[in-house]
Amino acid sequence: MYNSAKGRKFLQVTFKDVTLSYDGKRDILKHLNFVIQEGSLVCLLGPSGGGKSTTLNLISGLLAPTGGHIFFDDADVTKKDALGRKVGMVFQNYALYPHLTVLKNIEFPLKMAKMSKADRTKRAKELAALVHVEDQLDKKPGELSGGQQQRVAIARALAKEPSILLLDEPLSNLDARLRIEMREEIRRIQRETGVTTVFVTHDQDEAMHISDQIMVLHDGHIQQFSTPKKLYASPDNLFVAQFIGEPVINSIPATALNHDLAGIVPDSILTQAQTAGIRPEALTLPQRALDPLVTLHGKVLEFDQFGRESTANIDYNGYQLISTEMSQLAHDTKELDFTLEKKGFFLFDADGKRIFGGDTPMVLVGDQSAQKDPAAAPTESGGDTHAE
């Protein structure tokens, strides 16, 4: 049984004001500040070109920052290369040695480290059991499925007891079903070993399922670094609100709601609000409402029901809103009153910053008690390590 977690302390990674420019002119990463807690699994998530791989390569030591400092626990490793930092890496294309058997592939880093044959075989077999390829030891990589090859790559990366495990889009070459199976496996292996793990993906579903924390990167900035639950329930800005969630959040100009929200949401907020974000599940039929903010009126443009799921497309003041909570709508309904729930409704200012909803105490017009005692208002505690 693989037991390197016993008695081992795992590593915390800190970026202090880290900047990276490839050409000396344009900063690709701009003053990143964050802490990755020891023993956690963190996903770097974001659209293409957002800086995920660059950030991973800075953690690994394959790239040196243009400015700032990187710490592994208290040690400044900014000037250390990948070897000096003792990182384990797994890439999208597995990078296994095609002429070596599974056993020899896993043993390889230990052989390089001059471990005795008996010891390295014992350890490679433990790792093979950890990643569930113990019955494939004599096969060559070409005889394995993509998922099995990725398991071997993970075992090899763990062989030298790395200070941290880094995975760059490790599942992108696998088909949809295998991706789901392997992401659960990576989570299991991470929990069993306890090794601090950073995982790059552009797939929000993958990130939401396996992460302790997700760092959303876009345009060289950390948009938000928090738990999956908090990213969804309390996005810091419009970019995160729109990037996380399927179906995508409804976004309409805040002015479209002005008439209905006047006298409910304070004017001081409404005058600053530029965009309203409404999760599809925050639009319900009045009889199903849990914690309503206001009742709205609209026209049904389309209603689809597939199995237990349904989607209603509603015209509200000339804007289309999608709701996933109207399965009980009569199919011939043309117009309806519907409820906007407090949970899943956000207002963002002209810079895209959230100014209403989520874990901001929801102070409404006439709501004296909430004004005096914000602690009494509903909040979402994420227990986050925050960045920037």
Ligand SMILES: Nc1ncnc2c1ncn2[C@@H]1O[C@H](COP(=O)(O)OP(=O)(O)OP(=O)(O)O)[C@@H](O)[C@H]1O
């Ligand atoms: N070696 C390089 N030289 C110059 N520019 C680079 C280099 N590598 C990346 N870039 C640029 O840096 C920016 C961030 O790239 P990066 O690969 O970190 O993004 P990413 O979020 O990992 O994207 P993807 O999901 O497409 O892999 C992009 O604008 C990219 O063009």
